[in-house]
Amino acid sequence: MRQSSIQPGGLRPIVILDRAPFIRGFLLGSLVAMTAYAVLLLKVREEEPTLAAMSVAEVLESQTSLAIARAEEINHALASYVASCGRDLADLAWSEAGVAEERYQLLSTFIPFSPDSLAEYMPDEFEIVLWDDLEAAAAERKVDLLVAGVVLDY
Numbered sequence: 001m002r003q004s005s006i007q008p009g010g011l012r013p014i015v016i017l018d019r020a021p022f023i024r025g026f027l028l029g030s031l032v033a034m035t036a037y038a039v040l041l042l043k044v045r046e047e048e049p050t051l052a053a054m055s056v057a058e059v060l061e062s063q064t065s066l067a068i069a070r071a072e073e074i075n076h077a078l079a080s081y082v083a084s085c086g087r088d089l090a091d092l093a094w095s096e097a098g099v100a101e102e103r104y105q106l107l108s109t110f111i112p113f114s115p116d117s118l119a120e121y122m123p124d125e126f127e128i129v130l131w132d133d134l135e136a137a138a139a140e141r142k143v144d145l146l147v148a149g150v151v152l153d154y
Contacts (some may be wrong), residue, residue: 067126077110
């Protein structure tokens, strides 16, 4: 980042960080990625369906890898939650938390940089099922990961 000092009227220097190159690079990279994906989709319709289909498959594979990593992160957060609260208190709070979104809020403090909701946390087309009973979750040792309503074995 470029730094510049400004001394208005003889006051002490103020350091201003210019973030424009970073933001331009990020937006340009996103634009390039979206354009490349659009070109791949157009090629599916035209002359190179095999190349485009492989690329779309790679995108889906990376989303699956991300969903599995997020499910494993939820599993670690669940173990940390029970360990930090104790089995009885964790079980009581879990059963009072009724819906998956409230249960995610209990776990989100154990997930670094977690978004505000479970829907934002998971990639599109993937869903995590948080067990109603904490004992069942402890016995299973992992949450269910669904893709299009089918449980994915990970």
